[in-house]
Amino acid sequence: MKICVADDEQEVRRSIIAKLNGSGVKAEVFDVGFGSGALEGILAVRPELAILDIRMPEMDGLSLLKAVKRREPGIQVAMLTGYSDFAYAKEAIHLGAMDYLLKPVDREELNGVVLRVAEGLAARLREELLWLYGCMEEGGRSGVQVDINPHMAGLWYDTRVAKRVRYAEAEAAATAAGQPAAAPDAEEQPQGRASEPPGMAVPGSDGLIASVRAGREIIRIEEAGRDALGAVFHEGRDAARVWAKEQASWRRSRFFGGAASPSSGLIPGAAGKAAALRKRLAGAAGTDGRELAELFTAWSAQAELLSPEEARRECAELLALLEPSGLAEGLGKRTAAPAASGGWTGWVESVSTWDELRRQVRGLLEGCAARERDGGAEGGGSGDNGDRWFRQALSLMDSPANAGLTLESAAQAIGLHPVTLSRLFKRRTGVNFVRFLISRRLERAKTLLLETGEPVASVAAQAGYADLRHFNRLFKAEFGQTPGEFRKARHREG
Incomplete structure (x- = not known):
């Protein structure tokens, strides 16, 4: 101060x-x-x-x-x-x-004034840092611990002083300071204090202004020095930009390690290439091991050019596509906590490094491919799971309340990826979900036309079609006659 x-x-x-x-x-x-x-x-x-x-x-x-x-x-x-x-x-x-x-x-009164100024600055800075953190994280500021160095808080507001943001592992920072590692649950810690907390005084802490702890991460706000270069800021309004850049760099480095290039997450078009390779990879189950290995290598190379969040999402999407191939069963054998249907996002987020996640996904993919080559997925799904998903989809199709059913809404209701559900129907019935849904609805319409005297519009609605003209076109394309013509012809025959 x-x-x-x-x-x-x-x-x-x-x-x-x-x-x-x-x-x-x-x-x-x-x-x-x-x-x-x-x-x-x-x-x-x-x-x-x-x-x-x-x-x-x-x-x-x-x-x-x-x-x-x-x-x-x-x-x-x-x-x-x-x-x-x-x-x-x-x-x-x-x-x-x-x-x-x-x-x-009076000395005490003088000290009291100084203390009030220090505490006011610390409280103000704490709220600003919580706000900044909340703007960058989906989870907001819940469970975040902010500690302010009251003797340095004023530097945050001094535009002549260069500041920087640095990320570190909480345990590593505590060890460097000679302090015991802090408890893992940040919510059990006090929500910020106007004093130097345990674990803050790591080497170079003379320039420490504040620290923000969220889970296993500690974000240090430091005085950068007059000759500092690179990712520094002088005004608070520029802090978010520097903070976000440092956060992305730190998280990429921690997740990818030496696997990724320094420009990871910054390659235009990498996400699209990874997505295209993912679809080819999911469809390669049952092919020879060499083709599968080549596709996996190409896909993982593109995934390494994404951000950690995007790479994890790629893995979750790939696993969702493989669900009917016995993946949940294989995962249960390889890990302590099998993922439920639709739970791949949570599972991939539980794996801390790209090397480990890539190894796990490759093993699961190879297991699915082996089951397909051995005929283990001939029935169109992984045993009981495949039967259960198929029955649930049929129940949705036959319910009058689901007149507007689509592949996407059915997949969401069951807890599968849309592509996975369509594959499941292709294997079970020989046609994809949409084709099967149309055929099933039109067969129901045929039955209603023959067994009831209800108007064609009512039959169409009960079969799941609100648009009568669209229903008539589909019916004629399927059976060669309009619904009215079909009913008259059958009545003449019978």
């Missing part, structure tokens, strides 16, 4: 500075003299706190207060006053002073 002292009596200034320096307060204290020289000094230093005498020649304390607040409204000001100056002190509070101190200044 920086403090400026202005008084026309040199001995008063020296006394206040001595009391501040002898109180244990960690602050730089500046003697800025008085009058216009004091204003120049305060604007040059930009302190967190200015202590101004009310009665001074050339420029009195109230004029100096107004000038400081006009130029630097963030500076807190405490006024020095005598017993006869209470009217001036009241006016000073009205003009924005935080407090006033009676001469001769």
